[in-house]
Amino acid sequence: MKRLELIFENEEGRTVRFSLDSPNEPVNIAAVNAAMDEIIAQNVFITPGGQLVAKRRARLVENIVEEIDLGLEE
Secondary structure, eight states, X not given: OEEEEEEEEETTSOEEEEEEESOOSSOOHHHHHHHHHHHHXXXXXXXXXXXXXXXXXXXXXXOOOXXXXXXXXX
C-alpha cells in the first residue's frame, strides 16, 4: 500500500510527519503544495514542539511485505 507523507518543521525546528493512506495517483503536486500551505496557515496541528512553521518535503512511500514460509503450523 502506498501512502503520502507530508513533512513539516515545527517551531523547535523538529521534523513532523503526517501520513495519508492510499493517495490518488498521479499525485497532484500543486494540490499537495497548497494543502501543506493551508495546514500551516490554519494552524491545523499543534505538536509538542509548537506550531508547524515550514514545509520540508512530501513523498510517496510504498511498503512491500513478503511473507516467508517457515513451515510452521498455525
